[in-house]
Amino acid sequence: MRIAYYPGCSLKALAANFDRSARAAMGALGVELVELERWNCCGTVSSLTTDDLMRQLAPVRNLIRAQEAGERRLVTACAMCYNTLKRAALRVEAHPEELAKINAFLDEEPDYRGGVRVLHLLELLRDEVGFEAVAKRVVRPLEGLRVAPYYGCLLLRPRGVGLDDPENPSILEELVRALGAEPVDSPLKGQCCGSYHTVAHKEVVARRAHKILSEAASRGAEALISSCPLCSFNLDNRQRLIRELDGSFAPLPVLYFTELMALAFGLEEALSPEGHYVDPRPFLEERQLLRR
Amino acid sequence: MDKMGKIDLSAKELQEEVEALSGQRVFACYHCGKCTAGCPFASEMDLTPRQVLEYIMEGRVEVLNSRTIWLCAACFTCTVRCPNGIDIARVMEALRQILLRRGEDSLDLASLGEEELPQIALVAGARKLIG
Ligand code: SF4
Ligand code: SF4
Secondary structure (H helix, E strand, O other): OEEEEEOOOHHHOOOHHHHHHHHHHHHHOOOEEEEOOOOOOOOOOOOOOOOOHHHHHHHHHHHHHHHHOOOOEEEEOOHHHHHHHHHHHHHHHHOHHHHHHHHHHOOOOOOOOOOOEEEEHHHHHHHHHOHHHHHHHOOOOOOOOEEEEOOOOOOOOOOOOOOOOOOOOOHHHHHHHHOOOEEOOOOOOOOOOOHHHHOOOHHHHHHHHHHHHHHHHHOOOOEEEEOOHHHHHHHHOOHHHHHHHOOOOOOOOEEEHHHHHHHHOOOHHHOOOOOOOOOOHHHHHHOOOOOO | OOOHHHOOOOHHHHHHHHHHHHOOOHHHOOOOOHHHHHOOOHHHOOOOHHHHHHHHHOOOHHHHHOOHHHHOOOOOHHHHHOOOOOOHHHHHHHHHHHHHOOOOOOOOHHHOOOOOOOHHHHHHHHHHHOO
């Protein structure tokens, strides 16, 4: 299967390990992620005012790129891009008069006609590849590995945009099980990590991350998985600051779900130390899930 | 920070502007406090999310001085839980926008350090905190 792929800005820079592992893991399942040509930043966050059509131009322009390529679907790995692109796609679908305005404004682009579906990689895994096929591809079952899924906000909310039950999601747990590992549940798995406050209010984020990580660790988690470069940064890199606030805090590796897949699929080269503050390799080597 | 000194808004104008920008019926709130109960930033806020609704309903323009509206990170927890269907994240955004559109930014990009941040953190921060 070939599918149009929107990497987004972070996966081209600080979260290149997310992009690399996504391509490798999906490739191993027979899914080729074909990068959209001339894509642009989606705008990252959905604007939430009623008069914000200007802010929809960036996401809609990406939908036009997909339409140009003859694609009806656009898949992304980043939870933030997913949310923003999907909200824009649903909005113009529901409000043709707004779409007409956007098309008139983007007069150097072909008109967007609607109909491009925005998907997250996890949905593709669940609904098309199937977790059974994922389990079949596993060459190194992650037996006994206790992994805490972390959803954060934008995979789940608001209702109608999220890809699972906003209060009781299970898609990441299903993936973890398919890989042979053991999911560790936490009541904070859908709680905000502090998001963009990491730019100017690191301590606020460190306090959020401290809670989320400690709760998962107290329930036996040995690692945490995420689907967002910003959540990962906050939960991983902010551990430096958490250590300053709490000397007894033990580091917890944070992986992208695609890195966990790559590991179970035996694609070790897709799991690099770059992109991680807490290097996950020593602990995986110790558990004999990674060759030294 | 006192942003109000520079902003001249009557109680009624505040209410009208919030409802117009957010598209939400603020007066549908019956103060159950569910929004506050689930807000991950409530302990860091000066006004709880429910109090923000109360201030708007009472026309208390000083709500614009609250640290709460900047701490809200639009996580949509309150949005999915409000029994009256109020999208509180939009109400918070409307309050931020009232200030941002009058030139009251809440982030000074020039003051940021050297740390390499995820690109989406910078873009999101700039979009939410700068007019
Ligand atoms: S959850 Fe809704 S009704 Fe309850 S206090 Fe908050 S805004 Fe008001
Ligand atoms: S959207 Fe804002 S007010 Fe509502 S729960 Fe999240 S941070 Fe709190």
